[in-house]
Amino acid sequence: MTQPAPGTSRTVLGRGSYPEYLRISDLLRKETVGGILLLIAAVAALVWANSPAADSYFAIRDFKIGYEPWHLDLSIGKWASDGLLAIFFFLTGLELKREFVAGDLRSPSRAIVPIAAAFGGVAIPALIYVVINLSAGPEALRGWAIPTATDIAFAVAVLAVISSHLPSALRIFILTLAVVDDLIAIAIIAFFYTEEVHVPFLLWMLLPLGLFAFLTQKYTRFFARNHAAAWIVLLPLGVITWALMHSSGVHATVAGVLLGFTVPVLRRAKDGGPDAGPGLAEQLEHRFRPLSTGFAVPVFAFFSAGVALGGWEGFRSAVTDSVALGIILGLFLGKPIGILLTTWVLTKATKAHLDPSLKWVDVLGVAILAGVGFTVSLLVNDLSFVLGSQHHDHAKVAVLTGSLVSALVAAGVLRARNRHYRRIEAEEQVDANHDGIPDVYEEGNRA
Template identity: 55%
Template sequence: MSNAILSRGSHRETTRITEILRKESVGGFILLGATVVALILANSPLQSFYFGLRDTYLGQDIGDFHLKLSLGHWAADGLLAVFFFLAGLELKKEFVVGDLRNPGKALVPVLAAAGGVAVPAVLYALINLNSSSEALGGWAIPAATDIAFAVAVLAVIGTHLPAALRTFLLTLAVVDDLIAIVIIALFYSSDLKIHYLLWALIPLVVYALIARLGERHFHLNPASSWFILLPLGGVVWALFLNSGIHATIAGVVLAFLIPVRPNRHTEQAGAHAGLAEVMEHRVRPISAGFCVPVFAFFSAGVAIGGWNGFTEALSQPIAVGIMVALVCGKVIGITGATWLITRLGKVNLDPDLKWIDVLGLASLGGIGFTVSLLIAELSFGIGSSYNDYAKIAILTASVLAAILGSLILSSRNRHFKKIEEKEKIDQNDDGVPDVFTDDGAKSH
């Protein structure tokens, strides 16, 4: 491991991360709009229409093959599979071709994400220790950071923050999403039907072969092969849905089968974009602009019942546990794990950064929304009072975490802006800022 953590990465990686953050921030604002609309409808004279729409069933069961779901379940089980596909694809790219292919650099956000999952879970469990077993079962609700919301906040208040901080937040959010996915697979799967998983191996093998060998042996270029991969992925998703494993896991499995590096055949043909890059380019707008906002529309709507209903909900142990876990637990877990790395690994923060910067990012880590809402539904069921308490707590805690993170990072943003104004960055002949070569980092 190098002697500094959260240090500047390569110019190519910084440019790639900046582009991802830009797209995610746009998705965050769309997500916010869908959430506000859902809350308005759920607390207006159109309440019955909203909940009736959410509970409308579409599809058809074929024997014991279950494909008849409510719109709310289609959003949670189907549309979020697209979101998790993108998360899995981004994680694989980070560890294969990104700066995090270096184990020393990867260790920091991975351990920080683990701390940001473990501490909130412990705090929630302690607060609900004397509650019912059903309430205690919601321990994983504060596990994940919402990428889109957190990045949207950072886009507004962090325009001059170092790229390393933004990369850290994105990677942290992706890793703790992966941890949440593992939790869902291990603790929220029931009535396993192994034969469906075995059947899923057939389309998975075909999917993997086409993804890896399609260009060379089937004359499929990356821009067109996804037309074949999409229906295969749909078959895998349906089989996972009926296997007892949550269907979103299929999205991650499919993402991990996509090759990240362009193969030799692609490079010889003069193309620079491999299948992973093409898939990310096509899927990200669909995920951020449609899938996640539609899920939020059906999941975030909760009848609050006025101020009295709001305060009553927040006084419940479930709500208290979620709020403390997201607002305090994430800060303690993420900052504490990063601090331990500096002590046990005998490394220091990059000289350009202060611990207040890490604290601000850790605060944004408390914006738990998409995956938190999903786990709440898996824990308590759609329409239950416990689920309503959890929704109100998730929304409230996310707002508080966003405010806390904004207060901290906005002052730091002004600090870094002054530094930029005093030290204008020179450009090399290749257009790469000198800061990316000062410490030996290369642009290629």
């Protein structure tokens, strides 16, 4: 079907603004490194867990340290999932707030598509999992949320390796979708995987959280200029908030998102206004992202990805289990069906059109890539099943398998599209006005 001429009707997945393109490009480069480290950590864990020294791997993972009265007597593996991942979700909170306050998603017309696609990409995988495991019993059904997550770092790493010429709109789409996806996952964890809430701890948690919010809002300029003060003052408040949240029974990573939401994105007028430079949220993001991508997430992956496969027979037995089938099909089929179907229905319902610079096969490739659900899927697996149980091990194998298959198929689709866009990329970089901004990003020149 012939696409409408630019400007004749509303489009979805448009090019976006040039500043947003620059910011997303920079973020993608950083996440690429994290994806590579994540892959190395996962492979190392699998090799160790299936080697003659496997007992030492599980002994280290299950070794407990901590303070029992605050429910902090945790294994090293739990410290990685409950503690280190809070840093990852703190960045998720910062990124999501920045998108809606200062990014292109502050426009409802731009925000609606990735948000709706994210919800579709959560609902369909969960539905597929439930249908497959209806007759498997209530224990198996606890894993319904495992195939609903998208891993930002892995997805971005695949994009960086095989699709450097894809339109920026697609990259922004997958990144925003994954961030919203993580927020949905946190909501699922908070509401569906919290078995008992200790209200006193939850109420006490509001004190350091409120103080953190007050200080970041009131003394934005001070913390922006004094890097050491942010570590000395804000970090302890964050740790106390996390500890009290953990003690309340609500998963501690929720504290990371709440802390991220409290940080101001834009500079106030008395601090020089938005044009005076990056806000505190962006500065904290720059400081904490290396810690998250370079240490926190890879360490979590190392202690979560390790599973004894038991050779080919063990692997075949694992992937034919209904729990594993639900996860693999949910990631590989449910994710792209949910994302693609939701995006298509939304365009038809609003009488909009896909941006003329894109094709539906591009959206399909990105939707398949969203089936790479590693970090948060493994976290939800830890919350769904008892550590070391058959369901837990089979689900872990399924997450790795479904993510790998999704990555390989998406790489094939996007690599073909990448060759197509490489031929037209030179045209998009034309700057006839010599103002440092490609003409395609200038108002009235959107292709």
